Amino acid sequence: MAPSLTDARELKAFVVDEGHGVKGLSELKIKTLPDLFIQPLEKRLDLSKVVPQESIPVIDMSNSEDPEVEERICDAAENWGFFQIVNHGVPVSVLEDVKEATHQFFALRADEKKKYLFKNSPTKNVRLVTSFIPEVDKVLEWKDYLSCFYVSDEEAMAFWPSICRDQVLEYMNKSESLIKRLLEVLMKRLGIPELNETNEPILMGSRRINLNYYPVCPNPELTVGVGGHSDVSTLTVLLQDETGGLYVRKLNSENWVHVPPIKGSLTINIGDALQIMSNGQYKSIEHHVVANGHENRISVPIFVNPRPSDLIGPLQEVVKTGEKGLYKQVLYSDYVKHFYRKSHNGKDTIDFAKV
Numbered sequence: 001m002a003p004s005l006t007d008a009r010e011l012k013a014f015v016v017d018e019g020h021g022v023k024g025l026s027e028l029k030i031k032t033l034p035d036l037f038i039q040p041l042e043k044r045l046d047l048s049k050v051v052p053q054e055s056i057p058v059i060d061m062s063n064s065e066d067p068e069v070e071e072r073i074c075d076a077a078e079n080w081g082f083f084q085i086v087n088h089g090v091p092v093s094v095l096e097d098v099k100e101a102t103h104q105f106f107a108l109r110a111d112e113k114k115k116y117l118f119k120n121s122p123t124k125n126v127r128l129v130t131s132f133i134p135e136v137d138k139v140l141e142w143k144d145y146l147s148c149f150y151v152s153d154e155e156a157m158a159f160w161p162s163i164c165r166d167q168v169l170e171y172m173n174k175s176e177s178l179i180k181r182l183l184e185v186l187m188k189r190l191g192i193p194e195l196n197e198t199n200e201p202i203l204m205g206s207r208r209i210n211l212n213y214y215p216v217c218p219n220p221e222l223t224v225g226v227g228g229h230s231d232v233s234t235l236t237v238l239l240q241d242e243t244g245g246l247y248v249r250k251l252n253s254e255n256w257v258h259v260p261p262i263k264g265s266l267t268i269n270i271g272d273a274l275q276i277m278s279n280g281q282y283k284s285i286e287h288h289v290v291a292n293g294h295e296n297r298i299s300v301p302i303f304v305n306p307r308p309s310d311l312i313g314p315l316q317e318v319v320k321t322g323e324k325g326l327y328k329q330v331l332y333s334d335y336v337k338h339f340y341r342k343s344h345n346g347k348d349t350i351d352f353a354k355v
């Protein structure tokens with residue numbers, strides 16, 4: 001039954017607890033956005049701060065061994081924290097398949113999807129969520145997402161939704177060598193010649209994949225798809241569809257830059273963990289997704305992370321040159337817990353690790 005749009009409790013139960021999500025609400029073809037989703041002005045994207053003439057770097061990875069390409073990658077990580085890559089080696093068919101699988105998962109009936117809500121899911125590694133942390137968010141974000149933490153193929157086969165599992169695993173596997181190559185290049189500039197059995201697990205020892213769904217929104221200007229935040233990953237590989245709507249903050253400025261969809265491309269961004277490990281040389285940048293009044297948008301980020309049990313801090317090779325460490329050693333699982341304790345609020349998570 002359709003919920004009352006004015007009773008916040010009833011609405012939240014429909015959206016959050018019954019598996020309908022904001023997608024279910026969007027499909028009721030409501031004409032006005034319920035108050036529960038109306039964000040305060042400071043959380044919405046200020047369009048007057050968007051600089052349309054600027055864009056993040058687009059890097060062709062076909063010759064990723066070329067020193068010039070390596071330089072562009074490292075420069076982008078230092079000066080933008082965000083870049084798009086083309087000819088990256090992940091087959092376009094794999095990207096198309098995971099996008100299609102994302103649509104198929106969200107097209108399931110609410111009573112099917114409900115099985116993956118945290119309260120029902122047989123594993124804590126798979127959960128379907130609306131907004132970011134609905135228990136904490138005072139105002140909800142206009143987004144549903146399925147979040148899968150990768151433990152093993154067996155675990156994924158047992159617990160990930162069968163409608164999208166194979167495609168998500170394939171996407172993850174096919175991006176493995178790209179991720180290694182990017183990290184190798186980024187480490188080289190920090191004076192670390194190679195990935196080895198000590199540093200590799202700290203840089204990329206765990207993965208989380210989210211399937212994000214941003215349904216058509218009435219009054220998109222009053223809410224957000226995702227509020228401004230930085231990722232807590234080492235780096236994030238993001239696949240977006242052709243809709244657009246992702247904005248990134250330009251380094252050390254108030255301005256926002258749009259990330260235009262480029263067919264076959266992937267967007268790479270540096271996360272907090274790599275900002276910390278590089279002692280601030282590589283930048284984890286605040287980003288924001290607007291809600292959309294016309295299209296259902298999907299995106300599929302792979303968050304490449306340290307292992308939960310890793311202690312992260314500025315890497316020895318970076319601080320041994322006499323540079324002062326800007327961050328202390330923190331247990332990665334504590335860092336992530338801190339992220340999930342509060343609603344999205346720009347770049348504030350990293351304060352947790354500051355000395």
Ligand code: OGA
Binds near residue numbers: 231246289301
């Ligand atoms: C995220 C995110 C961006 C997007 O999931 O952390 O920033 O374009 N997504 O959906």
Ligand code: NI
Binds near residue numbers: 229230231287
């Ligand atoms: Ni993000």
